[in-house]
Amino acid sequence: MENLxxxxxxxxxxxxxxxxxxxxxxxxxxxxxxxxxxxxxxxxMFSKVLVLQLLPGTQGxxxxxxxxxxxxxxxxxxGSPDISLLKGLLYFAACFPMxxxxxxxxxxxxxxxxxxxxxxxxxxxxxxxxMIFPAMVETYAILSxxxxxxxxxxxxxxxx
Amino acid sequence: MSxxxxxxxxxxxxxxxxxxxxxxxxxxxVVEISENTEEDEDCDLKTDDTMADRIESDxxxxxxxxxxxxxxxxxxDPEAGLFKSLEGAGSIDLKEYEDRALKNDDxxxxxxxxxxxxxxxxEAKADIPKCETKIExxxxxxxFDLPLDFEGTKESAAFIGSVPDKKELSEIYEGLVSGLDDxxxxxxxIISSSDxxxxxFVVCLRKDKAQIxxxxxxxxxxxxxxxxxxxxxxxxxxxxxxxxxxxxxxxCVEEIKAxxxxxxxxxxxxxxxxxxxxxxxxxxxxRQTRRTFFLEGYIPTRYAGAITELLQKRFDAIVKVEEPSExxxxxxxxxxxxxxxxxxxxxxxxxxxxxxEIDPSVxxxxxxxIFFGLMLADVGYGLLMVAGTGIVLMKCKNIKPGMKKMMKLxxxxxxxxxxxxxxxxxxxxxxxxxxATTFFNRPDIKFPVLWxxxxxxxxxxxxxxxxxxxxxxxxxxxxKLYQCIKAKAYKDAVYDVIFWYxxxxxxxxxxxxxxxxxxxxxxxxTLSPTVGTISGAVAIAGCIGVxxxxxxxxxxxxxxxxxxxxxxxxxxxxxxxxxxxxRLLALGLASxxxxxxxxxxxxxxxxxxxxxxxxxxxxLVGHAMNLAINVLGSYVHTNRLQYVEFxxxxxxxxxxxxxxxxxNTKYYKVKEDD
Numbered sequence: 001m002e003n004l005x006x007x008x009x010x011x012x013x014x015x016x017x018x019x020x021x022x023x024x025x026x027x028x029x030x031x032x033x034x035x036x037x038x039x040x041x042x043x044x045m046f047s048k049v050l051v052l053q054l055l056p057g058t059q060g061x062x063x064x065x066x067x068x069x070x071x072x073x074x075x076x077x078x079g080s081p082d083i084s085l086l087k088g089l090l091y092f093a094a095c096f097p098m099x100x101x102x103x104x105x106x107x108x109x110x111x112x113x114x115x116x117x118x119x120x121x122x123x124x125x126x127x128x129x130x131m132i133f134p135a136m137v138e139t140y141a142i143l144s145x146x147x148x149x150x151x152x153x154x155x156x157x158x159x160x
Numbered sequence: 161m162s163x164x165x166x167x168x169x170x171x172x173x174x175x176x177x178x179x180x181x182x183x184x185x186x187x188x189x190v191v192e193i194s195e196n197t198e199e200d201e202d203c204d205l206k207t208d209d210t211m212a213d214r215i216e217s218d219x220x221x222x223x224x225x226x227x228x229x230x231x232x233x234x235x236x237d238p239e240a241g242l243f244k245s246l247e248g249a250g251s252i253d254l255k256e257y258e259d260r261a262l263k264n265d266d267x268x269x270x271x272x273x274x275x276x277x278x279x280x281x282x283e284a285k286a287d288i289p290k291c292e293t294k295i296e297x298x299x300x301x302x303x304f305d306l307p308l309d310f311e312g313t314k315e316s317a318a319f320i321g322s323v324p325d326k327k328e329l330s331e332i333y334e335g336l337v338s339g340l341d342d343x344x345x346x347x348x349x350i351i352s353s354s355d356x357x358x359x360x361f362v363v364c365l366r367k368d369k370a371q372i373x374x375x376x377x378x379x380x381x382x383x384x385x386x387x388x389x390x391x392x393x394x395x396x397x398x399x400x401x402x403x404x405x406x407x408x409x410x411x412c413v414e415e416i417k418a419x420x421x422x423x424x425x426x427x428x429x430x431x432x433x434x435x436x437x438x439x440x441x442x443x444x445x446x447r448q449t450r451r452t453f454f455l456e457g458y459i460p461t462r463y464a465g466a467i468t469e470l471l472q473k474r475f476d477a478i479v480k481v482e483e484p485s486e487x488x489x490x491x492x493x494x495x496x497x498x499x500x501x502x503x504x505x506x507x508x509x510x511x512x513x514x515x516x517e518i519d520p521s522v523x524x525x526x527x528x529x530i531f532f533g534l535m536l537a538d539v540g541y542g543l544l545m546v547a548g549t550g551i552v553l554m555k556c557k558n559i560k561p562g563m564k565k566m567m568k569l570x571x572x573x574x575x576x577x578x579x580x581x582x583x584x585x586x587x588x589x590x591x592x593x594x595x596a597t598t599f600f601n602r603p604d605i606k607f608p609v610l611w612x613x614x615x616x617x618x619x620x621x622x623x624x625x626x627x628x629x630x631x632x633x634x635x636x637x638x639x640k641l642y643q644c645i646k647a648k649a650y651k652d653a654v655y656d657v658i659f660w661y662x663x664x665x666x667x668x669x670x671x672x673x674x675x676x677x678x679x680x681x682x683x684x685x686t687l688s689p690t691v692g693t694i695s696g697a698v699a700i701a702g703c704i705g706v707x708x709x710x711x712x713x714x715x716x717x718x719x720x721x722x723x724x725x726x727x728x729x730x731x732x733x734x735x736x737x738x739x740x741x742x743r744l745l746a747l748g749l750a751s752x753x754x755x756x757x758x759x760x761x762x763x764x765x766x767x768x769x770x771x772x773x774x775x776x777x778x779x780l781v782g783h784a785m786n787l788a789i790n791v792l793g794s795y796v797h798t799n800r801l802q803y804v805e806f807x808x809x810x811x812x813x814x815x816x817x818x819x820x821x822x823x824n825t826k827y828y829k830v831k832e833d834d
Contacts, residue, residue: 051792058793062746065753069615077760128509128799135800142746143739149618149749 005088006074006081012095013070016148020063020102020141027056027110034114038121048120048127052113055134059106062145066098069149073156087160094151101144109137162519164493165461166818168484169468172454173477181475182442186435187254187830188467189822192491193445193457207447214440217433220268224430227271230278231426235417246552248560249431252828260428267429270422281412284405291398291405294385298398300352300359301384301391308387317369319362319376321383327358335379336362336372344368359384424827431825442821458484458491458818487515491818500525502569505562510803511813516647520811523639524802527632531801533576534625535747535794537614538755539607540588541787542581545574570791584748585609588783589755598763599772614748615756621745623681629741629805630668633734636809637661643810655709662702664734669695703728737805743797751790758782 035049068077070091075081083091116130169191173181185191232240300322301308312318323332332348340346344364351359360381364372387394447454459467459481468479484490492512494504496519503521506528513519536542549571553559559567581587587607596605614621637657644653671677673692678685711723762778765771807813823829 051796054789054792055796057789058750061750061754061789064757065750068753068757128506128803131796132800132803135796136804138797139740139743142743145746145750146622146742149746150622153618 003082005083005085006076008085008088009070009074009083009091010076012092012099013067013074015099016070016095016102017060017063017067019099020066020106021060023103023106024057024060024063027059027106027108027113028053030110031056031113031117034117038117042121045121045124048124049117052117052120052130052134055113055131055138056106056109058138059102059109059141062141063098063102066095066145066148066152069152070095073152084160087155087158090155090158090160091152094148094155096148097144097151098148102141105137105141105144109134109141112137162495163513164495164818166458166484166490166493167461167464167481168456168488169459169464170454170456170480170482171471171477172452172479173471173475175448175451175453177475177477178443178446178448178453181471181477182439182446184470184474185467186439186442186821186823188463189820190463190467191457191459192818192820193442193455195445206449208444210440210444214437214444217437217440221430221433221437223268223275224271224426224433227274228423228426228430230274231416231420231423234413235420237420237423243552243555246556246560246563247558248563249823249825249827249829250558251831254830257828257830260425261432263425264429264432267422267425270419271426271429274416274419274426277412277416281409284409284412288402288405291402295395295398297385298387298391298395300354300357302352302395304351304359304361304391306361307389308384308391312363312366312369315366317364317366317372319372319381319383320360321376321381322357322359323379323381324357326353326355332358332360332379336375340371340375344371346372427827431823431828435823435825438821438824457821460493460818489816490515492815493818494519494521496521499572502565502572503528505565505569506799506802508817509799510807510811512815512817514812514814516643517811517813517815518639518643520639520807523635524806527628527635527806528798528802529572529576530628531744531798532573532794533578533580534628534744535797536573536577536751536790537580537584537748538586538588538751539578539581540586540591540783541751541790542574542577542579544787545570545577545791549574573794580748582608583611584614584752586752586755588779589752589759591755591759591779594759594763595775598775599767601767614745615752618745618749619682621748622742623683625741625744626738628744629738629801632741632801632806633737633809634661634665636806636811640810655705655712659702659705659709662698663706663728663731664699664702666695666697666699666702667731670699703731737808740805741801743801747790747793747797750793751786754786754790755783758786 031053035053038049039046071077074083074088074091112134116133119130120127171181185193304320306318306320308320310318310320329348329350332350336346336348346362346364346368349361351361353359362372362376362381389397445455464481468481471477471479494507494512495501496504500522503525506524507513507519507521533542549567552567553564553571585607590607592605592607593603597603612620637660641653641657644650644657669687670692672683673687673689673695675686706728707721707724709724710727711720714720714723758778761782762775763771765774
């Protein structure tokens with residue numbers, strides 16, 4: 001049980017990649033349904049609605065990013081995976097903003113993308129603005145990402 | 161560099177020159193014709209109703225379009241390709257245009273022929289499944305040698321049909337005989353049977369027909385579909401018909417293919433009619449008397465002289481050009497230099513500058529390229545973007561204008577990406593290190609880092625991103641200042657810009673004097689307390705200024721202060737604006753970390769031949785995907801920073817686009833000699 005720290009760190013990485021990935025999958029999924037609906041009527045709108053559909057996909061990438069940095073730091077991807085229980089728990093906590101923020105913001109962004117796709121279907125000339133609304137939601141995923149990154153890099157320097 | 165200066169233009173000409181003048185203006189494509197909104201009852205000037213002609217031209221244009229589509233489906237254009245699809249309209253001499261326009265009727269007949277052929281094909285194609293269904297229903301009867309509409313002879317009656325489910329002969333007899341009188345004779349033979357039905361042939365005496373019919377109903381007998389010939393023969397006939405249909409379709413397709421040499425003519429005709437539709441639209445806007453017509457609109461100043469001269473030289477026309485008045489809704493066209501004109505698409509998709517606003521393209525461009533480059537920041541990706549867009553720009557000389565701007569946008573963004581990639585030492589992520597370590601055992605080889613690696617010092621890039629953000633936001637405020645001064649609204653300049661400068665700027669400097677903040681951002685310096693006192697005072701002065709003036713439209717002092725306090729609370733939006741620039745770090749890290757992940761995955765099998773193969777495959781697929789997603793992300797988020805954080809400070813937009821009367825054609829543009 002002396003390696004429980006490693007377990008928690010890994011669990012944090014797994015949650016960050018998994019939950020943020022789920023959120024993105026849901027978001028891109030519902031946006032994809034709306035996009036398919038538009039393309040049945042207007043096949044030449046494909047590229048525009050595709051862009052809008054992909055917007056909630058970034059949270060999954062951020063989650064992966066956090067998971068990857070964590071895995072590198074705790075030495076699972078080559079190196080000596082030996083960290084204390086406290087440090088492991090700290091990593092777990094550090095991954096949390098990205099896991100939860102990614103999950104929920106991606107779903108919200110997906111809904112917003114659905115609305116934006118509807119907007120573009122009716123007013124194709126308003127594409128620039130339609131793109132901005134889902135991007136507003138993304139800000140909060142970015143803030144989560146920021147805190148997770150800063151925390152992970154901060155833990156690295158701690159002598160625990 | 162700015163908005164194109166516009167002039168109002170009035171043209172008055174003779175009725176007999178009307179068509180020539182309109183044609184000339186359409187070819188020149190520099191005049192926007194204004195709609196006649198004021199209906200003047202006392203005035204003799206009337207407008208023609210050209211709606212019917214316009215609709216007719218539109219219809220003919222769409223007939224041509226449909227004909228071209230049919231041609232393309234059956235005989236694809238051998239010259240078509242990716243590059244071709246980006247091309248805009250080619251040019252054609254006026255002389256050639258007029259020669260070809262004479263043959264319009266022939267071309268139109270071709271289009272109609274193509275459409276008729278397509279209709280025939282569609283009919284034949286619809287006939288085939290009908291025959292196939294008939295064959296399918298006849299299949300159980302193939303061994304039967306009577307026509308299916310056979311009803312019996314003089315003395316006998318026959319029933320041909322099926323009962324549900326697979327049944328034995330005895331079962332059928334049982335079912336039939338139970339309801340019959342004893343002296344009624346009936347003969348049943350099974351023709352074929354399958355799991356869901358049994359086909360039977362029933363014969364009885366004609367006098368018993370009614371009774372047998374009743375009995376058959378009880379066992380759910382249903383009559384077979386009628387055919388006048390023997391089933392086997394009927395199937396043969398149907399198959400022959402299908403073959404004939406197919407042959408007919410092939411013949412029609414051949415006939416369509418024979419028209420492929422006339423593709424250009426159809427393109428010409430489609431353009432001709434769509435230009436005509438626009439022309440009728442313009443004619444409908446003219447005010448006319450019996451002998452003259454009158455046109456008004458807008459023209460960019462740089463063309464005004466030439467057009468005036470040309471019209472007066474060729475026709476008996478009066479042309480007057482004048483400066484539009486201050487409050488007029490003048491249409492907007494943007495004109496920018498080589499580096500900045502891709503920004504026009506960005507500005508246009510937000511909103512064109514309204515009355516009294518400057519064209520923000522130039523200042524947008526500076527930050528746009530920096531931000532985009534920071535978010536993607538990879539030498540390899542940048543090179544790919546530059547190469548991809550460069551090839552398209554080189555190959556397609558005649559590219560559509562909007563597409564050209566997009567290509568140029570990504571070309572320059574690619575250069576910025578290379579620059580920041582070099583600063584942060586990223587070439588397809590850490591591919592250089594990974595390849596050197598895995599395959600050549602030389603971990604010492606690294607891609608040079610000109611500045612620092614964000615993955616090792618994220619705090620440093622974060623501070624850099626915030627600093628850029630503050631510069632960006634303050635630039636926005638400066639433009640607002642400039643606009644206020646230009647509009648001679650000096651009070652607004654002080655209240656809305658200078659006070660905010662003091663408030664936010666003083667606040668930021670004050671923060672930098674606090675060791676806690678500088679330590680957190682690891683800046684390595686802390687400003688002295690004296691600076692802190694001064695900047696604090698400036699910030700407070702700014703804050704008081706905002707509170708006192710933020711609600712200045714209210715007369716009531718109490719209300720005014722409350723509103724001012726509320727607007728001072730807007731400082732929190734500056735905080736969130738600055739924080740928003742952390743996306744520069746987040747997206748930059750995302751693209752570099754994901755490429756690192758792919759490099760790592762690829763190198764898992766080590767320095768063997770299959771390891772190299774795996775690396776190559778993962779490298780190609782992974783980086784292609786990463787590039788696509790991150791280019792999209794960088795594009796969206798750079799736009800967002802411009803639209804929300806930057807334009808929010810000074811830019812409202814609301815301008816109306818300049819839409820000159822011109823040839824909106826797809827394939828040909830007529831060259832006009834002066």
